Amino acid sequence: xxxxxxxxxxxxxxxxxxxxxxxxxxxxxxxxxxxxxxxxxxxxxxxxxxxxxxxxxxxxxxxxxxxxxxxxxxxxxxxxxxxxxxxxxxxxxxxxxxxxxxxxxxxxxxxxxxxxxxxxxxxxxxxxxxxxxxxxxxxxxxxxxxxxxxxxxxxxxxxxxxxxxxxxxxxxxxxxxxxxxxxxxxxxxxxxxxxxxxxxxxxxxxxxxxxxxxxxxxxxxxxxxxxxxxxx
Numbered sequence: 001x002x003x004x005x006x007x008x009x010x011x012x013x014x015x016x017x018x019x020x021x022x023x024x025x026x027x028x029x030x031x032x033x034x035x036x037x038x039x040x041x042x043x044x045x046x047x048x049x050x051x052x053x054x055x056x057x058x059x060x061x062x063x064x065x066x067x068x069x070x071x072x073x074x075x076x077x078x079x080x081x082x083x084x085x086x087x088x089x090x091x092x093x094x095x096x097x098x099x100x101x102x103x104x105x106x107x108x109x110x111x112x113x114x115x116x117x118x119x120x121x122x123x124x125x126x127x128x129x130x131x132x133x134x135x136x137x138x139x140x141x142x143x144x145x146x147x148x149x150x151x152x153x154x155x156x157x158x159x160x161x162x163x164x165x166x167x168x169x170x171x172x173x174x175x176x177x178x179x180x181x182x183x184x185x186x187x188x189x190x191x192x193x194x195x196x197x198x199x200x201x202x203x204x205x206x207x208x209x210x211x212x213x214x215x216x217x218x219x220x221x222x223x224x225x226x227x228x229x230x231x232x
Contacts, residue, residue: 063089064088074108134160134161177189
């Protein structure tokens with residue numbers, strides 16, 4: 001991981017936060033339709049399979065939804081799906097993020113449904129979420145499974161995984177450097193997980209209800225995938 005960091009450009013956290021805040025405020029205030037990675041679009045690009053997972057979880061909870069969105073920025077996924085979430089009778093959407101994102105989230109975006117927390121423990125204690133959402137986040141953590149060990153001390157009935165990278169060399173986890181477009185281009189260390197090993201981590205406590213491929217990012221070395229896990 002340290003070697004990959006040497007070859008990564010990295011990014012200015014303050015500039016990224018500023019760009020994401022500006023774009024999402026436009027969405028919140030009705031001046032833009034959709035934001036992803038700080039870029040605004042004139043049409044929502046739904047992850048229909050993730051949304052189906054959210055709606056399934058809601059159906060199992062009598063029309064309610066209580067989500068811990070780990071690494072959820074300033075609410076990108078929440079706003080992406082807000083049209084549907086607003087039709088549910090009770091929604092609690094909690095984001096755990098880095099301090100500077102949480103500070104901004106609390107000041108500019110928090111409301112009766114959307115909450116921001118500095119750590120998983122305080123989020124679980126206050127909101128009691130039973131759905132864990134990991135969307136394009138766990139592959140950017142230096143020690144992802146150690147982090148998951150800590151997060152899953154909370155009691156989650158469902159785990160929704162979206163936009164997560166896997167290696168075509170299925171038996172090996174590989175550390176790479178990923179180039180990302182965030183207003184400008186940057187590069188950061190990234191895991192390409194062994195799909196088999198990744199699944200085996202969850203299988204002792206969770207049942208794989210469904211999995212789905214995301215073909216927009218498929219290459220000879222990696223592919224993106226989503227999964228819906230349900231507690232056994």
